[in-house]
Amino acid sequence: xxxxxxxxxxxxxxxxxxxxxxxxxxxxxxxxxxxxxxxxxxxxxxxxxxxxxxxxxxxxxxxxxxxxxxxxxxxxxxxxxxxxxxxxxxxxxxxxxxxxxxxxxxxxxxxxxxxxxxxxxxxxxxxxxxxxxxxxxxxxxxxxxxxxxxxxxxxxxxxxxxxxxxxxxxxxxxxxxxxxxxxxxxxxxxxxxxxxxxxxxxxxxxxxxxxxxxxxxxxxxxxxxxxxxxxxxxxxxxxxxxxxxxxxxxxxxxxxxxxxxxxxxxxxxxxxxxxxxxxxxxxxxxxxxxxxxxxxxxxxxxxxxxxxxxxxxxxxxxxxxxxxxxxxxxxxxxxxxxxxxxxxxxxxxxxxxxxxxxxxxxxxxxxxxxxxxxxxxxxxxxxxxxxxxxxxxxxxxxxxxxxxxxxxxxxxxxxxxxxxxxxxxxxxxxxxxxxxxxxxxxxxxxxxxxxxxxxxxxxxxxxxxxxxxxxxxxxxxxxxxxxxxxxxxxxxxxxxxxxxxxxxxxxxxxxxxxxxxxxxxxxxxxxxxxxxxxxxxxxxxxxxxxxxxxxxxxxxxxxxxxxxxxxxxxxxxxxxxxxxxxxxxxxxxxxxxxxxxxxxxxxxxxxxxxxxxxxxxxxxxxxxxxxxxxxxxxxxxxx
Amino acid sequence: xxxxxxxxxxxxxxxxxxxxxxxxxxxxxxxxxxxxxxxxxxxxxxxxxxxxxxxxxxxxxxxxxxxxxxxxxxxxxxxxxxxxxxxxxxxxxxxxxxxxxxxxxxxxxxxxxxxxxxxxxxxxxxxxxxxxxxxxxxxxxxxxxxxxxxxxxxxxxxxxxxxxxxxxxxxxxxxxxxxxxxxxxxxxxxxxxxxxxxxxxxxxxxxxxxxxxxxxxxxxxxxxxxxxxxxxxxxxxxxxxxxxxxxxxxxxxxxxxxxxxxxxxxxxxxxxxxxxxxxxxxxxxxxxxxxxxxxxxxxxxxxxxxxxxxx
Numbered sequence: 001x002x003x004x005x006x007x008x009x010x011x012x013x014x015x016x017x018x019x020x021x022x023x024x025x026x027x028x029x030x031x032x033x034x035x036x037x038x039x040x041x042x043x044x045x046x047x048x049x050x051x052x053x054x055x056x057x058x059x060x061x062x063x064x065x066x067x068x069x070x071x072x073x074x075x076x077x078x079x080x081x082x083x084x085x086x087x088x089x090x091x092x093x094x095x096x097x098x099x100x101x102x103x104x105x106x107x108x109x110x111x112x113x114x115x116x117x118x119x120x121x122x123x124x125x126x127x128x129x130x131x132x133x134x135x136x137x138x139x140x141x142x143x144x145x146x147x148x149x150x151x152x153x154x155x156x157x158x159x160x161x162x163x164x165x166x167x168x169x170x171x172x173x174x175x176x177x178x179x180x181x182x183x184x185x186x187x188x189x190x191x192x193x194x195x196x197x198x199x200x201x202x203x204x205x206x207x208x209x210x211x212x213x214x215x216x217x218x219x220x221x222x223x224x225x226x227x228x229x230x231x232x233x234x235x236x237x238x239x240x241x242x243x244x245x246x247x248x249x250x251x252x253x254x255x256x257x258x259x260x261x262x263x264x265x266x267x268x269x270x271x272x273x274x275x276x277x278x279x280x281x282x283x284x285x286x287x288x289x290x291x292x293x294x295x296x297x298x299x300x301x302x303x304x305x306x307x308x309x310x311x312x313x314x315x316x317x318x319x320x321x322x323x324x325x326x327x328x329x330x331x332x333x334x335x336x337x338x339x340x341x342x343x344x345x346x347x348x349x350x351x352x353x354x355x356x357x358x359x360x361x362x363x364x365x366x367x368x369x370x371x372x373x374x375x376x377x378x379x380x381x382x383x384x385x386x387x388x389x390x391x392x393x394x395x396x397x398x399x400x401x402x403x404x405x406x407x408x409x410x411x412x413x414x415x416x417x418x419x420x421x422x423x424x425x426x427x428x429x430x431x432x433x434x435x436x437x438x439x440x441x442x443x444x445x446x447x448x449x450x451x452x453x454x455x456x457x458x459x460x461x462x463x464x465x466x467x468x469x470x471x472x473x474x475x476x477x478x479x480x481x482x483x484x485x486x487x488x489x490x491x492x493x494x495x496x497x498x499x500x501x502x503x504x505x506x507x508x509x510x511x512x513x514x515x516x517x518x519x520x521x522x523x524x525x526x527x528x529x530x531x532x533x534x535x536x537x538x539x540x541x542x543x544x545x546x547x548x549x550x551x552x553x554x555x556x557x558x559x560x561x562x563x564x565x566x567x568x569x570x571x572x573x574x575x576x577x578x579x580x581x582x583x584x585x586x587x588x589x590x591x592x593x594x595x596x597x598x599x600x601x602x603x604x605x606x607x608x609x610x611x612x613x614x615x616x617x618x619x620x621x622x623x624x625x626x627x628x629x630x631x632x633x634x635x636x637x638x639x
Numbered sequence: 640x641x642x643x644x645x646x647x648x649x650x651x652x653x654x655x656x657x658x659x660x661x662x663x664x665x666x667x668x669x670x671x672x673x674x675x676x677x678x679x680x681x682x683x684x685x686x687x688x689x690x691x692x693x694x695x696x697x698x699x700x701x702x703x704x705x706x707x708x709x710x711x712x713x714x715x716x717x718x719x720x721x722x723x724x725x726x727x728x729x730x731x732x733x734x735x736x737x738x739x740x741x742x743x744x745x746x747x748x749x750x751x752x753x754x755x756x757x758x759x760x761x762x763x764x765x766x767x768x769x770x771x772x773x774x775x776x777x778x779x780x781x782x783x784x785x786x787x788x789x790x791x792x793x794x795x796x797x798x799x800x801x802x803x804x805x806x807x808x809x810x811x812x813x814x815x816x817x818x819x820x821x822x823x824x825x826x827x828x829x830x831x832x833x834x835x836x837x838x839x840x841x842x843x844x845x846x847x848x849x850x851x852x853x854x855x856x857x858x859x860x861x862x863x864x865x866x867x868x869x870x871x872x873x874x875x876x877x878x879x880x881x882x883x884x885x886x887x888x889x890x891x892x893x894x895x896x897x898x899x900x901x902x903x904x905x906x907x908x909x910x911x912x913x914x915x916x917x918x919x920x921x922x923x924x925x926x927x928x929x930x931x932x933x934x935x936x937x938x939x940x941x942x943x944x945x946x947x948x949x950x
Contacts, residue, residue, distance in 0.1 A: 403838035486832055495789035495821070496834035498851030502935040503858065505891045506786035506884060521894055522901070532645040554900060561642040567876075567903060620642035625900035 003195065003235060005074040005217050006226045010203055010210030026440060027168070027260035029273065033280030034393065035165035036113050036252075037296070038441070041288060041391050043138065045182070046117025046247060048292050053277055054299040055257070055270040056110040056240055063108050069238035070176070070197075070255070071217065078215060079172060081204040091173065091213075092202045098171025101263070102256045109270075110240060111169065111257035118249040121179035121194055124187065125227050137185070138250075139228070143177065143198050143216075167200045171256030171263075174199040176217060178241035179250040193236050193243075195229040271307070274298045278311050283380060286313035287410070288392035290321040291328065291419065316379055319408040320386070323372035327412070336405070336484065339375040344368055345480040347411060350469040351425075351432045352462040358428065362463075365429035367413035367473075369480050374406040382406050385477055387444060389414035389430045390422070396443050398477050402485035411477060435461055436470055445474045523552055523591075525623045528603070532616040536573065537608040541623045543582070544601045545591055551631030552591040552600070558608050561620035568613045569624065572606050579603040590631055646756040649764030650703045653696050655711060655750040657769060658732075661691040679771040690737045694724075696750055696766070698731035704763045707754040711735055715746035726750070744774045786884050787819040787858075793826040811854050813861035819884060821858050845946060848939040856934035862888045863930060867909045877906045895929035 040051045058066055076099070083096030102108060123137010127144060136145070142163050166175040175198055181191040197217025204211055216226035229235065236242055241251050259273070281289075281296055288294050289311065296311040314321040323342045326332065333341040347369045353362045374382050383406060384397040398411075414430025415422035422430070435457035436444050446467050458466050523545035530539045537558060545552045557569040575584055580602030582591045591600050606623075608616070660667035660679060671680040681690070694711050701707040710723035711733050720741055726733035735748065748771065752764035794803040794812065803812040803822050810827050814820040825831055833839075834854070839847050866885030871878045879886050879902075886902075893902040898921070905922075912919035931937050 401840075403836060403840075482832075496823075496831075496851060496854075497837055498834050498847050499789070499821075499854045499858070502852055502855035502933075503786060505933065506887045527641070527643050530643045530645070537645075617645055620644045622642050624903065626904050627898055628900040629897045 003071065003197075003217055003219065003229050003232075005071050005078065005197075005199070005215050006220050007078060007201075007211035007213075007215040008224060010205075010212055028280075029259060029276040030280035030284065031440075032165060032169055032259075033277055034284045034441070037281055037285050037288075037294070038391060038393055039163060039165070040113075040115035040118055040249075041285075041294060041393065043115065043118035043120075043250070044293065045119055049115060049117035049249075049294045050245065050247075050297070051294055052112075052114045052116075052297045052299060053274075054112040054114070054301060055274060056112060057107045057270060057302045058110065059107045059303065065238065066108070066110075066240065069235065075172075075174065075199065075215075075217075078199070078201065078204065078206055078211065079174075081206040081211075082201045082213075084204070091200075092204075094171075095173055095201060097263070098173070098256055098258070101171055101258075108255075109257045111254040112240060112251055113166070113254070114243060114251035115249040116243075116245040116247040120181045120185065120248040120250050121177060121196070121228075122181055122185040122187070126225060139179070139194070139196070143196055166252050166254055167198075168260060169257055170254040171258050172199070173201055174255040176239055176241060176253040176255070177250060178236050178239070178243065178253075180243055180246070180248045182248045185248070190230045191248075192231050193229075193233060193241075195232060195236055195239075195241065270300045270302055274300055274307070274309060278309055279316075281311050282313040282316050284394050285392065286317045286320055286381075287324055287386070287388050287394070287412075287416070289313050290324045291392060293392060317381055317408070318377065319372045319374050320381060320410060323370050323408065324410065324412075327368070327370045336371065336373040336407070339373050342370060342372045343484070344370050345484075347473065347476045347480060349413060349429060349433075349473055349476075351429050352458070352464065352466045352469060354428065354432070354462050356461045358431075360425075360428050363425060363428075365413070365425060365432075367411050367429075368417055369409060369411050369477055371407055371409040371481070371484060374408050382408055384409070385481070386410040387473075388412060388416055389433050390416045390419065392416055392419075393441070395433075395437060395441060396445065398445075398474055400478055400481055402481070404485050407481075407485065409481070411473075432458075432462065432466075436466065445470050521546065522628055523554060523625055525556065525625055527621075527623060530621060533607075534610070535612075535616055536610050537612075537616050537621050538605075539607075539621065539623065540578070540603065540605045542601060542603050543589065543591070543625070544599050547594050547597050547600050549593045551593045552589075552628065553631045554589050554591075554625045554628040555587055556589055556604065556606070557624050557626050558606065559622050559624045560612060560614050560616075561622065567622075567624070569626075570612055571609050573609045575604060575606040577602055578605045588627075592631060644761065644763075646761045647704050647754075647763065649700065649707065649752055651700060653700050653709060653750040653752060653764055653766035655748065655766050655769060656695050657692055657748075658695055659693040661693075663687045663689055664691075677767060677769045679769065681771055681773050686739075688739050690735075690739070690742075692735040692737075692748070693732070694726070694735060694748070694750075695730070695732040696726055698727075698729060701728065701731075701752060701764075704752070704754045707752045707763050709733075709750050709752045709764075712749050712751050713737065713742075713746055714749070715742045715744075717743040720746070723751070742773060745770060745772045747771070786887070787821055789821045789823065791823050791825045791831055794822070794824045795826060811857050813858055815861065815865050819862060819865075819882075821854075823854070845939075845943045849936075849943055852935040852939040856931055856936045859888060859892075859930050859934050860927070863892055863926060867912075870906050870909045872910055877903070877910050879906055891933055892926055892929050895933050896925045897928075898925055 037051060040049065079095055079099050082092050083099055119138055121137070121139035121142060123135065123139050124131055125139070127136055127140050167173050177196050179194040181187070181194065183191065185191065195218070199215040200213065201215055202213045218226040219229050221227045239253065241253055243249070243251055278298055289296065290313060298309040298311065300307040319340060322340055326342045327344065332344050334343070335341070336343055347367045349365045349367050351363050351365050354360050369385065381397070383401040384399045386394040386409070387396050387398065388394050388410065414433055415426045416430070417426055433444055523543055525541055525543045528540045528542055530537065532538070539558065543556065556575065558572065559567040559569050561567055572587065575587065577584060581594070581600065582589050582602035589602070589604070591602060594600055612619070657672055657679065660672060662681070696709055701709060708728055709726040711726060713720065713722045713724070713735060718741060724733050724735045748769040750766040751762065753760055754763045755761070792799050794807045794809060799822065800812065800814050800816065802814065803809070806812070807826070810824050810830055812822040814822055823830070823834070833843065833847050834851055836843055836847055862885060866880040866889050869880035869882070869885055880889065889905055890902045893899050893905040896905065899905050899908070908918060908922045912922050
């Protein structure tokens with residue numbers, strides 16, 4: 001049989017300009033890591049399963065050979081036609097831009113995502129009338145249907161959208177598959193190298209003929225079908241879809257791999273892409289990898305250059321991996337007293353009543369909050385609580401830092417608590433959480449308005465309420481963290497520094513001036529000369545004040561000190577400025593601010609009245625300043 | 640304030656040195672005599688009957704006024720005692736001898752100098768006080784310590800004062816029945832953690848700073864109002880409040896208040912405010928503003944507003 005590309009003739013009744021599902025998948029290699037790893041994790045039949053990402057760069061003759069094998073003549077023609085529709089469709093524009101990029105570059109970049117120890121593309125070839133949907137295998141769900149998940153309980157996805165990740169990261173919206181099945185899943189006795197390709201294009205016209213958007217690479221059968229090609233090892237080899245491991249699973253080959261977030265980087269440094277992919281896998285799947293559910297490897301085939309990276313989250317997230325393993329062994333500490341010590345706290349999650357499928361009443365599920373003390377190595381998950389359930393992918397994190405300690409933590413919920421034999425209620429809880437997740441599977445806890453998680457699945461399967469149940473998860477986690485790390489009670493009698501720092505001016509000697517932290521603010525005065533003349537005090541004194549724009553006004557007064565320490569202020573017979581920039585107006589000293597200088601100074605001379613309560617010769621004297629304030633110039637007529 | 644006299648006075652203050660303290664003939668631990676802060680701690684000593692203190696000044700400090708002589712003057716307000724002890728004009732040394740019955744709580748020792756000027760005995764100089772504490776309760780607030788006790792208590796607790804129990808949701812209550820105590824309500828969820836969150840960041844820090852300053856403002860306001868009640872007039876002379884912490888608050892508020900030259904003027908206005916609504920409005924309005932600035936509330940508010948402006 002000859003593999004070729006086929007598109008159905010355009011329908012009079014309906015036209016599809018691209019697969020909307022791909023827009024539910026975020027761009028960025030972290031998203032690629034999440035979605036593709038989740039797809040394989042859901043399909044596991046072995047433990048550990050294996051997942052291998054291979055970046056392949058083809059140049060020169062290798063590229064030409066590949067293009068011949070993939071039927072580039074036909075595919076390219078149809079892609080160009082699709083690009084011609086770009087004025088009316090986003091995907092068409094994408095395809096046009098992707099095609100231009102691929103044809104302009106010397107090398108073609110492929111990404112192969114291959115899993116081993118997984119189900120593979122099982123099941124019949126076509127979703128025909130006599131085949132119930134319960135018998136659709138993975139092949140039909142992946143290659144021929146949109147929005148059909150049909151995933152089991154306690155699996156990763158629930159929307160049937162995760163597979164869109166493959167096309168999302170192909171410039172040409174084209175992906176080839178090669179699958180090996182187990183003996184039990186053989187289709188008409190066939191199980192090796194089930195080869196098939198899907199182009200999720202747009203409605204287009206080629207050579208005057210109108211075609212549907214979606215095209216298939218395989219064996220044309222009947223008038224309108226394209227079927228898988230089985231056991232053509234030569235073809236699979238030419239298409240770089242060899243599977244080196246005999247275990248069942250699926251290899252997906254993304255043609256013209258790129259990151260939609262950075263379309264100019266697709267053909268760039270493969271090592272950088274590999275590193276980012278590894279970081280995304282570790283951050284999102286450290287529980288799965290730590291428990292040995294899957295091994296992940298990243299390879300680079302760049303001409304003669306070969307590189308292999310084994311993804312090991314224990315290098316990056318040492319605390320979390322060790323804590324999870326200790327939790328699984330039941331090896332728990334009483335207190336967090338040193339790095340890697342582990343404590344566990346119960347977090348209740350209210351599960352709503354389910355009215356479909358495996359029905360149940362509402363109940364309280366006990367999730368486990370596992371907290372460990374951090375080491376000195378910084379990483380991206382410190383001071384965060386990773387939330388995960390059975391697929392062992394981190395759904396979201398609750399971020400909360402405490403002043404007293406750096407920690408790592410995770411909330412293990414649902415069937416992930418006892419993964420080997422989860423109780424029925426744990427499975428029910430896992431389902432509830434799965435249905436609470438939006439298409440991107442990145443949230444349980446509803447966000448504020450505008451960032452609400454999708455409620456569609458919960459509405460379909462459960463009886464309200466569920467929003468408060470989900471919100472309480474965060475509150476319960478934070479309460480437990482606060483008990484662990486909240487500020488310890490202060491020693492008895494210790495006053496809060498946040499209050500006392502404002503009262504330091506009271507900490508001086510009793511009766512003296514408050515020990516204020518700031519510099520003196522009010523003007524100060526000092527007697528320079530003092531003498532008694534004809535029963536009157538004759539004084540010369542200096543007034544010194546902080547220079548400020550608004551200046552100062554004040555009323556100098558002569559104060560007589562009696563033997564009891566009391567002061568009597570008396571009037572002036574005369575008061576004049578003898579040096580400096582001030583002026584006396586109706587007994588008020590006015591000091592204007594200067595352009596420069598820290599202080600303003602003025603020297604005055606004054607003589608007291610003769611009528612004094614204490615004879616001048618018997619009294620002590622000082623000058624005090626009264627009514628100190630800013631210099632306010634009052635205009636005529638103003639109040 | 641430095642009062643000047645029409646007769647000659649010494650050019651500099653006289654510094655009194657306490658060379659030795661004997662309690663019933665036994666030398667006091669020298670570490671209990673703090674020359675820097677000018678304090679003598681006698682509160683840890685057991686019951687005694689006689690106290691002797693060897694004191695001295697630099698005799699050269701008297702030379703600027705002819706015939707000046709110095710005395711070490713002991714004053715004790717609780718026992719209404721003021722006793723001068725002469726200092727030798729040549730050596731500057733002298734001895735203070737006190738019987739236990741003559742003093743209580745605490746007393747001060749200060750050097751004062753006199754001289755005969757034109758046939759009249761005149762005060763010509765003095766020096767800063769030493770404070771000797773006999774009763775720890777009467778001890779001045781050590782530097783660095785808060786000026787009043789702070790207590791965390793549930794305001795619904797029967798042990799809480801009636802004023803606090805009458806407002807069980809209130810976060811703060813200043814108890815002025817005895818020595819001032821600032822009560823903070825432990826029943827307000829998160830309040831204690833927040834005020835003690837010394838390394839808080841971002842939003843928590845801003846909230847902590849605002850709340851801490853607001854609590855300080857409340858405390859200072861209560862102390863100031865209580866101080867105002869204690870301002871009195873005795874023989875035509877306005878008397879400051881009795882309690883040292885009240886005097887400190889008034890001094891600090893006077894330093895900040897617009898329209899007030901010094902704390903003496905503040906006392907005069909507080910007294911006048913009792914009889915004049917106009918003066919009362921002016922002085923209390925200005926005092927509230929000064930307290931808000933003094934307690935850091937204004938700074939905390941300005942900082943928080945600036946930081947969240949573009950949040």
